Amino acid sequence: MKPDVATEKSKAMGRSGLAAYIEDPDSFPSSRVIYSNEKFVVINDAYPKSIIHTLILPRDLKKSVMRPQDAFDDSAFLAECVAEEKKVRKLVATELRRRFGQQSASDRPLIEALESDDPPEQLPPGRDWEKEAVSGIHSNPSMRNLHIHVMSREFCGEKMNKTNHYQSFTTDFLVPLDQFPLTKHDHRRHYSWMPVDMICWRCGKNFGNRMLRLKEHLELEKDEWIKE
Structure with a gap:
């Protein structure tokens, strides 16, 4: 499938590529921009590190060019981003x-109830898929514009190819929004190193x-995770 022109232009902009989405989200196809409003643009990451990998882009031009650690010192702005993160x-x-619901043992009773000819008044709870997502910002972002990752936790995206890709989402390099605002001396304000070893998010095995x-x-872990 040929990539869309708008996405290719944004990629050509390098570290400034997210600015194109903020400035003109309507120029991108729905396969790239999920939705936009006056304060945020939400997109599918062009370089997905998980099966589902979205980015929340604040449109406040002053905040967008700040380091997230500094931008989130503003409690009102942080609250807006937290609310949007919950939606995404x-x-x-x-x-x-x-x-994956049909393949999930814990979700199957709910799906079967919903699909039955006579659904019960009290539906089974089903699997809490929100717990299967991770989100946050990178301590040292690779892109210039502030962006918040919200993604599925299996880390099997087509662009998960390098050690630093994996470590950036499975160590404290990724900072969840509920950790903000950071204290003045929190090392994540000026993150200077990343752990050497890659640890499986699910079983804890060390792959160096x-x-x-x-x-x-x-x-393999993804297949078992889906079946839970």
Whole structure:
């Protein structure tokens, strides 16, 4: 499938590529921009590190060019971003259920009840797919414009190819929004190093820096995770 022109232009902008979405979200197809409003643009990451990998882009031009650690010192702005993150987390959870609910043992009773000819008044709770998402900002973002990651937690996206990709989402390099505002001396304000070893998010096995071995393992863990 040929990439859309708008996305290719944003990629060509390098570290400033997210600005194109903020300035003109309507120029992108729905496969890229999920929705936009006056304060936020929510997109599917062009370089997904998980099966579902979205980005929340604040449109406040002053805040957008700040380091997130500093921007989130503003309690009002932080509150807006937290509220938007909750909305997007629900969208990610809904998409996870759509894709994997039929294969999930804990979700199957709910789906069967919903699909029955005579659904019960009290539905089974089903799987809490919101808990299967991770979100936050990178301590040292690779892109210039502030962005918040909201993604599924299996880390089997097509662009999960490097050790620092994996570590950036499975160590304290990723800072959840509920950790803000950071204290003045919190090391995540000026993150200077990343752990050497890659640890499986699900079973805790240490893969060192062996990315290919980890990727093979993550695919197996993904299948078991879906079945839960």
